[in-house]
Amino acid sequence: MFRRLSQPEGATVRLTVDGWPVTASAGDNVAAALLEAGFLTCRTTPVSGAPRGPFCMMGVCFECLVRIDGVGSRQACLTPVRDGMLLETQQGKREAGR
Amino acid sequence: MASNTSPQSGHSHFEADVAVIGGGLLGSAIAWGLARERQRVTILDEGDAAFRPSRGNAALVWVQGKGLGMPEYAAWTYRSSESWSRFAALLKEETGIDVGFQRPGGIDLCLSEAELAACADGLKRLHNQPHMVNYPHEILDRTAIEKMLPQIGPEVVGGSFCPLDGHCNVLRLLRALQASLARPGVTYLANHAVERIERQGGVFRLMTPHGICEAEKVVLAAGHANARLAPMVGLSVSVRPQRGQIIVTERVRPFLHYAMSGIGQTDDGSVLLGTSVEEAGWDDHVTTPVLAAIADRAVRKLPLLGALRVVRSWAALRVMTTDGFPIYDQSLSHPGAFSASCHSGVTLAANHALALAPMIAAGNLAADLHVFSARRFDVSQAIPA
Numbered sequence: 001m002f003r004r005l006s007q008p009e010g011a012t013v014r015l016t017v018d019g020w021p022v023t024a025s026a027g028d029n030v031a032a033a034l035l036e037a038g039f040l041t042c043r044t045t046p047v048s049g050a051p052r053g054p055f056c057m058m059g060v061c062f063e064c065l066v067r068i069d070g071v072g073s074r075q076a077c078l079t080p081v082r083d084g085m086l087l088e089t090q091q092g093k094r095e096a097g098r
Numbered sequence: 099m100a101s102n103t104s105p106q107s108g109h110s111h112f113e114a115d116v117a118v119i120g121g122g123l124l125g126s127a128i129a130w131g132l133a134r135e136r137q138r139v140t141i142l143d144e145g146d147a148a149f150r151p152s153r154g155n156a157a158l159v160w161v162q163g164k165g166l167g168m169p170e171y172a173a174w175t176y177r178s179s180e181s182w183s184r185f186a187a188l189l190k191e192e193t194g195i196d197v198g199f200q201r202p203g204g205i206d207l208c209l210s211e212a213e214l215a216a217c218a219d220g221l222k223r224l225h226n227q228p229h230m231v232n233y234p235h236e237i238l239d240r241t242a243i244e245k246m247l248p249q250i251g252p253e254v255v256g257g258s259f260c261p262l263d264g265h266c267n268v269l270r271l272l273r274a275l276q277a278s279l280a281r282p283g284v285t286y287l288a289n290h291a292v293e294r295i296e297r298q299g300g301v302f303r304l305m306t307p308h309g310i311c312e313a314e315k316v317v318l319a320a321g322h323a324n325a326r327l328a329p330m331v332g333l334s335v336s337v338r339p340q341r342g343q344i345i346v347t348e349r350v351r352p353f354l355h356y357a358m359s360g361i362g363q364t365d366d367g368s369v370l371l372g373t374s375v376e377e378a379g380w381d382d383h384v385t386t387p388v389l390a391a392i393a394d395r396a397v398r399k400l401p402l403l404g405a406l407r408v409v410r411s412w413a414a415l416r417v418m419t420t421d422g423f424p425i426y427d428q429s430l431s432h433p434g435a436f437s438a439s440c441h442s443g444v445t446l447a448a449n450h451a452l453a454l455a456p457m458i459a460a461g462n463l464a465a466d467l468h469v470f471s472a473r474r475f476d477v478s479q480a481i482p483a
């Protein structure tokens with residue numbers, strides 16, 4: 001669905017999303033990496049369970065919350081990718097203490 | 099209520115059996131109760147920018163620990179707690195809105211032996227008062243608390259427990275009251291701050307920037323504004339703003355199955371933190387040191403809270419009377435004028451709706467409410483003639 005306007009020439013990093021290996025471009029943020037890899041939704045809402053994905057890409061809408069390296073509800077669009085990063089999508093309400 | 103607008107002034111004229119000044123939790127609950135008594139009610143509220151203590155509370159229906167110095171307040175609180183499930187059922191029946199009232203019992207956690215001793219001493223003195231209402235409550239050690247709340251932090255030494263304590267979803271409570279009040283016989287007027295009250299020929303005339311309301315009775319339920327309005331009807335209300343700050347977290351799966359002082363999880367999953375008390379005048383801003391202290395105590399009580407995202411924080415100004423107990427009064431010089439001032443508008447909502455409102459409809463506060471009159475602050479009352 002999303003396609004890069006130009007191919008980056010820099011290094012790539014490896015992430016996992018819910019256990020799936022994903023390659024991303026160094027310097028991208030997590031939300032962009034998720035979208036490029038085809039993960040259009042990154043969570044379901046705590047109230048109705050409706051699917052949500054990155055939207056504003058600038059830290060305002062809080063739709064792109066994901067669990068990053070064990071810390072829940074982080075804003076994917078404000079977090080740069082890093083080699084070895086563990087990403088997990090969130091289903092509904094998070095569990096406190098996890 | 100009859101209403102008409104004069105084309106010259108754009109001002110409206112309203113008539114009601116009872117004018118309720120204030121559309122917060124207190125005024126709404128009283129108005130709801132009056133409507134049940136088949137009174138025609140007009141609610142005169144301020145606008146969005148008003149100080150609104152109803153926005154700042156922990157949604158607790160809380161009994162334990164209240165009433166040291168006035169056992170009648172403990173009894174009044176107990177009575178409201180006992181009426182709350184009926185109140186919630188009536189709201190559900192009328193509006194279809196479940197206000198989420200639950201009564202799982204309440205825990206107040208202590209983080210040191212000194213805190214626990216002070217808590218136990220306070221409860222002992224409270225319940226040793228003459229004429230104190232009798233209800234179950236106990237001090238629990240760490241082992242007992244841990245069985246109920248396995249998530250407690252290592253610093254928790256014990257706490258107090260009262261099976262009567264509960265909580266509700268306060269956003270839905272206010273919405274249910276508002277929905278129920280949108281019915282024939284009730285008029286809600288926003289942006290109608292009352293500037294002046296006059297009484298002519300047994301009728302109260304309430305002057306607002308946008309019109310006049312005439313009513314046979316008037317109820318001052320205007321929070322902080324009661325201090326200004328009370329002398330207009332021969333009453334006296336001494337209240338001051340007392341700031342409380344609140345932190346709310348993201349929604350998480352239900353993990354807290356008790357009501358707690360300072361930590362509460364709504365049925366939507368949000369966690370509310372905060373029991374701060376500050377004398378800050380009319381400043382209703384949050385401050386970082388107080389928010390940090392609230393968060394610190396909460397995380398020491400329940401460490402799992404440390405991983406939650408804070409979504410919002412805000413402050414509100416409690417309506418605090420001189421001795422901290424509610425004021426309910428009726429005017430001797432202006433029959434038909436009543437005042438109500440309190441800071442526990444959620445806990446006492448059931449009483450305001452189901453006990454206080456019928457008394458106002460009947461035109462007389464019952465004898466067991468006389469102890470709450472502001473006349474208790476008059477020096478002459480305390481000195482035998």
